[in-house]
Amino acid sequence: MHIAEGMLPPLHCAAWFAASAPFVIHGAVAVVRSSRERPENKLLIAAVGAFTLVLSALKLPSVTGSSSHPTGTGLGAAVFGPPVMALIGTLVLLFQALLLAHGGLTTLGANVFSFAVAGPWAAYGAFRLVRALRPPAWLPVCCAMFVANLTTYLVTSAQLALAYPDAAGGFAAAFAKFATVFALTQIPLAAAEGVLGVLVFGFLARAARPELVRLGLLSEGARV
Amino acid sequence: MSRGRFRTWELVTVIALIAALVVGYLLAVVLAPDGATFEGTDATVGAMLPAEPWAEPLFSPASYGPEVEAGLFAIQAGVGGVVLGFLLGRLTRRVPPDAAEE
Numbered sequence: 001m002h003i004a005e006g007m008l009p010p011l012h013c014a015a016w017f018a019a020s021a022p023f024v025i026h027g028a029v030a031v032v033r034s035s036r037e038r039p040e041n042k043l044l045i046a047a048v049g050a051f052t053l054v055l056s057a058l059k060l061p062s063v064t065g066s067s068s069h070p071t072g073t074g075l076g077a078a079v080f081g082p083p084v085m086a087l088i089g090t091l092v093l094l095f096q097a098l099l100l101a102h103g104g105l106t107t108l109g110a111n112v113f114s115f116a117v118a119g120p121w122a123a124y125g126a127f128r129l130v131r132a133l134r135p136p137a138w139l140p141v142c143c144a145m146f147v148a149n150l151t152t153y154l155v156t157s158a159q160l161a162l163a164y165p166d167a168a169g170g171f172a173a174a175f176a177k178f179a180t181v182f183a184l185t186q187i188p189l190a191a192a193e194g195v196l197g198v199l200v201f202g203f204l205a206r207a208a209r210p211e212l213v214r215l216g217l218l219s220e221g222a223r224v
Numbered sequence: 225m226s227r228g229r230f231r232t233w234e235l236v237t238v239i240a241l242i243a244a245l246v247v248g249y250l251l252a253v254v255l256a257p258d259g260a261t262f263e264g265t266d267a268t269v270g271a272m273l274p275a276e277p278w279a280e281p282l283f284s285p286a287s288y289g290p291e292v293e294a295g296l297f298a299i300q301a302g303v304g305g306v307v308l309g310f311l312l313g314r315l316t317r318r319v320p321p322d323a324a325e326e
């Protein structure tokens with residue numbers, strides 16, 4: 001989902017910066033407020049941030065013969081809500097753009113929007129929706145991770161299709177072309193990310209149960 | 225605070241999930257088409273774009289060779305893993321409030 005440096009037209013870069021900035025500022029305020037009101041949340045916020053850093057650095061092979069990486073933003077979105085992940089995701093992308101040339105500074109706004117805004121918000125929506133059905137505690141997290149991953153890549157496809165519409169089929173044809181390349185590789189990885197999310201959430205349910213209970217993600221006696 | 229030991233079925237589930245991830249990883253490698261290079265989808269899509277970049281990265285590790293780039297990715301994962309492990313360790317070792325009061 002990392003659109004490389006200089007690959008979006010300058011106008012698009014500016015527009016995506018403008019679209020992402022309010023979410024990131026809101027996210028920064030949310031992190032500061034959460035840390036001040038509940039200092040014990042700091043460890044958990046840092047943990048979901050480190051989890052995103054690890055997962056977004058893993059290039060995993062897929063049966064299609066290509067490789068891609070998970071996003072890891074779904075877990076933090078489920079635990080703390082999407083605003084927190086807007087800031088964490090931005091920091092991860094900035095790190096990768098500056099030190100790994102993965103993504104870029106000019107495309108940072110677009111990458112932030114797909115990775116740190118759209119993915120986490122879609123994950124949060126899926127989390128709330130599945131949770132309303134009262135399934136086992138692990139299932140909403142699994143769905144959130146899966147949806148965050150796929151949404152990130154679908155939004156990237158849309159961003160590229162907007163910048164480079166197909167000469168004959170326009171936006172729709174270009175979107176289908178890019179999304180097909182991503183989806184074939186990404187669907188198995190998204191499923192694997194969902195499974196990994198369940199494992200990590202199961203661990204957090206033991207190690208950080210008070211925080212998760214306070215955040216309304218677990219009931220006192222619930223086992224994951 | 226409930227920090228009971230793992231029940232047998234929970235341990236079996238965790239081990240089965242980890243095994244599924246490892247098997248899935250191996251299957252992806254084995255079932256991939258012959259001659260697959262496992263190039264990143266970001267690069268694949270980037271090559272499809274009908275445009276040249278109008279800006280260059282400030283620092284491009286690929287210019288020092290693929291090993292340097294792969295190494296930096298590994299360092300990122302390693303740093304994240306160490307930090308995550310440290311934080312999870314801190315979370316696990318906290319004294320439960322009810323135990324601290326006793």
